[in-house]
Amino acid sequence: MRRPRIIARLDIKNEHVIKGIQLEGLRKIGEPNAMAVGYYSDGADELLFMDAVASLYERNGVLEIVEGACRDVFVPITVGGGIRSVQDIEAALRAGADKVAINTAAFRSATLIDTAARYFGSQCIVGSVEAKKRDGHWEAFTETGRQETGVDAVEWARRLEAQGAGEIMVTSIDRDGTKKGYDIELLRQVRDAVSIPVIGSGGAGSAAHVAAAFSETDADGLAVATALHYGKTTIRDIKNLIHGAAA
Amino acid sequence: MKRVAVLEYGMGNVRSMFNALEKLAAAPTLTADADKLSGFDAIVLPGVGAFGQGMENLRARGLDAAIVDCAKAGMPILGVCLGMQMLLETSTEFGAHEGLGLVPGGVEKLAPASARLPHIGWNTVLEPHPGRWPGTPLRAYAGEEVYFIHSFAAVPANAQHVLAEAEYDGVRFCAAIGRENIVGMQFHPEKSRAGGLSLLGAFLEL
Numbered sequence: 372m373r374r375p376r377i378i379a380r381l382d383i384k385n386e387h388v389i390k391g392i393q394l395e396g397l398r399k400i401g402e403p404n405a406m407a408v409g410y411y412s413d414g415a416d417e418l419l420f421m422d423a424v425a426s427l428y429e430r431n432g433v434l435e436i437v438e439g440a441c442r443d444v445f446v447p448i449t450v451g452g453g454i455r456s457v458q459d460i461e462a463a464l465r466a467g468a469d470k471v472a473i474n475t476a477a478f479r480s481a482t483l484i485d486t487a488a489r490y491f492g493s494q495c496i497v498g499s500v501e502a503k504k505r506d507g508h509w510e511a512f513t514e515t516g517r518q519e520t521g522v523d524a525v526e527w528a529r530r531l532e533a534q535g536a537g538e539i540m541v542t543s544i545d546r547d548g549t550k551k552g553y554d555i556e557l558l559r560q561v562r563d564a565v566s567i568p569v570i571g572s573g574g575a576g577s578a579a580h581v582a583a584a585f586s587e588t589d590a591d592g593l594a595v596a597t598a599l600h601y602g603k604t605t606i607r608d609i610k611n612l613i614h615g616a617a618a
Numbered sequence: 619m620k621r622v623a624v625l626e627y628g629m630g631n632v633r634s635m636f637n638a639l640e641k642l643a644a645a646p647t648l649t650a651d652a653d654k655l656s657g658f659d660a661i662v663l664p665g666v667g668a669f670g671q672g673m674e675n676l677r678a679r680g681l682d683a684a685i686v687d688c689a690k691a692g693m694p695i696l697g698v699c700l701g702m703q704m705l706l707e708t709s710t711e712f713g714a715h716e717g718l719g720l721v722p723g724g725v726e727k728l729a730p731a732s733a734r735l736p737h738i739g740w741n742t743v744l745e746p747h748p749g750r751w752p753g754t755p756l757r758a759y760a761g762e763e764v765y766f767i768h769s770f771a772a773v774p775a776n777a778q779h780v781l782a783e784a785e786y787d788g789v790r791f792c793a794a795i796g797r798e799n800i801v802g803m804q805f806h807p808e809k810s811r812a813g814g815l816s817l818l819g820a821f822l823e824l
Contacts, residue, residue, distance in 0.1 A: 373733070374739075374740075376738070376739055376740070411811075416739070416740060416765075438633070441633060441634055441637055442637050442641075445634070445637075445638060445641075445808060445809055445810065445811055445812075445814060445815060446765065446809055446810075446811060447765060447767070447806075447809050448634075464630055464631045464633075465631075465633060466633065467631060467633040467634055467637070468631060469630070469631050469634070469666075469767075469809065489668070489671075490667070490671065491630060491666070491667050492630070492666050492667035492668055492700075493736065493769075494666060494667075494736045494738070494767045494768070494769070495630065495666060495667070537736055537738075538736075538738060566734060567734055567735070567736070568734050568736070568738050591734065591738065591739070592738075592739075
């Protein structure tokens with residue numbers, strides 16, 4: 372019986388967990404380590420720390436947060452946002468991350484993912500796609516949704532796989548923070564386009580949204596932020612719903 | 619307090635293993651110093667990434683011979699993920715590579731019927747036959763799911779060395795190996811919640 376990994380996503384800015392809508396209008400939610408431990412205790416399969424302002428090495432930056440979190444959290448941790456080089460990946464792994472998510476830097480350097488996958492292994496590299504709907508297709512964005520690329524998001528996912536990413540995380544910018552449910556069609560198209568695991572992100576407002584995304588797209592993992600941060604549901608409720616449906 | 623060498627040889631996150639061992643009240647040391655290995659009570663060989671690169675990094679630090687010496691002297695050795703795979707003799711990942719050869723057999727790519735690789739996610743493990751687990755770290759296993767992230771798996775030449783199996787997309791593969799003081803876990807006990815930590819704890823009691 373296949374089940375999706377339920378991934379608690381913590382977007383970080385200036386030492387706080389923050390959350391906005393469509394990657395904008397960021398509001399403070401809480402303290403990262405306490406929230407990380409809370410989601411871990413509730414049964415999260417993985418944690419994802421996304422640095423909204425690329426403050427990797429700063430005091431109280433995301434690497435320091437990861438270093439603290441992984442003393443008490445014994446599930447895999449992914450770090451994204453501001454990973455620009457092999458040295459950055461090494462620093463993230465040394466801090467206790469198991470994987471890194473790469474978006475903007477892969478656009479800037481065609482060889483970063485390839486080099487990193489050879490050195491650290493594909494399983495360590497999550498290709499991150501941030502997509503916005505544009506008449507009939509999705510366009511890939513960088514810089515946390517601020518910079519358009521002119522590249523089709525599904526095609527971009529395919530290229531990230533070819534460069535050596537071990538899985539793809541696709542975030543719907545349109546749905547992010549809206550609590551309207553995942554962009555099912557986007558997830559489905561990306562999943563059909565690649566042969567590595569795919570994680571969906573953006574839009575979960577309830578346990579039912581997560582269960583629906585799994586049953587309709589067969590996604591390998593689903594990231595949840597707003598629905599957890601605002602207490603709309605819990606990891607345990609999501610798992611009970613999905614496991615109940617699968618049993 | 620058990621003094622445990624956690625080998626740091628440039629293959630991924632070793633911090634989590636260090637933290638997990640500390641949580642279990644062991645005294646871990648991150649080290650790549652081959653000359654000092656024999657002074658520890660146990661060795662943990664973590665690691666993710668490519669087999670060839672992993673072996674190259676071990677050799678460059680003289681750790682390959684040091685691990686084999688300690689293993690032959692009876693010191694408990696735990697390999698995790700890539701660290702487990704390197705305990706075998708050979709691998710076919712990106713060409714043919716030679717491993718540490720502490721357990722006879724090779725490492726081969728998983729062949730799921732339709733599911734995706736890498737195999738990433740949570741899965742239970744199975745006792746290959748009744749009576750295999752007593753006296754091994756798996757005796758502490760209570761049916762919890764553990765975390766896997768891999769595309770290759772060990773294929774021990776000798777069925778007696780299979781300590782645990784798991785199933786992915788209907789295909790059974792070797793999830794742990796055991797040969798006297800030598801143990802390998804394909805999954806990550808240090809990333810598998812309380813259930814994983816209890817397996818690590820049981821290894822420390824070897």
